[in-house]
Amino acid sequence: xxxxxxxxxxxxxxxxxxxxxxxxxxxxxxxxxxxxxxxxxxxxxxxxxxxxxxxxxxxxxxxxxxxxxxxxxxxxxxxxxxxx
Numbered sequence: 001x002x003x004x005x006x007x008x009x010x011x012x013x014x015x016x017x018x019x020x021x022x023x024x025x026x027x028x029x030x031x032x033x034x035x036x037x038x039x040x041x042x043x044x045x046x047x048x049x050x051x052x053x054x055x056x057x058x059x060x061x062x063x064x065x066x067x068x069x070x071x072x073x074x075x076x077x078x079x080x081x082x083x084x
Contacts, residue, residue: 041065044060044063044067045066045070048067048074049074052075059075061074
C-alpha cells in the first residue's frame with residue numbers, strides 16, 4: 001500500500017488543472033484585445049468616411065493605420081465602392 005500525502009496530491013492536481021485554464025484565459029484575452037483593436041480601427045474608418053461625406057474641412061486620416069493606408073483611396077480622385 002502506497003501512502004500519498006494529501007497536500008502534495010492537492011498541489012499536483014491544482015497545478016495540472018491550472019495550466020489549461022491559464023492557456024484558455026490567455027487566448028481569450030488575446031482575442032479580446034484583437035477584437036478591440038479591430039473595432040477601434042473600424043470606428044475611426046467610420047469617422048473618416050462620415051467626415052468625407054459631410055465635406056468637412058478636417059478629415060481625420062491620421063487616427064489609425066487603416067485610415068492612413070486608405071487615405072489615397074478614400075480622399076483622392078478614386079472611385080470607391082463600400083459593400084457591407
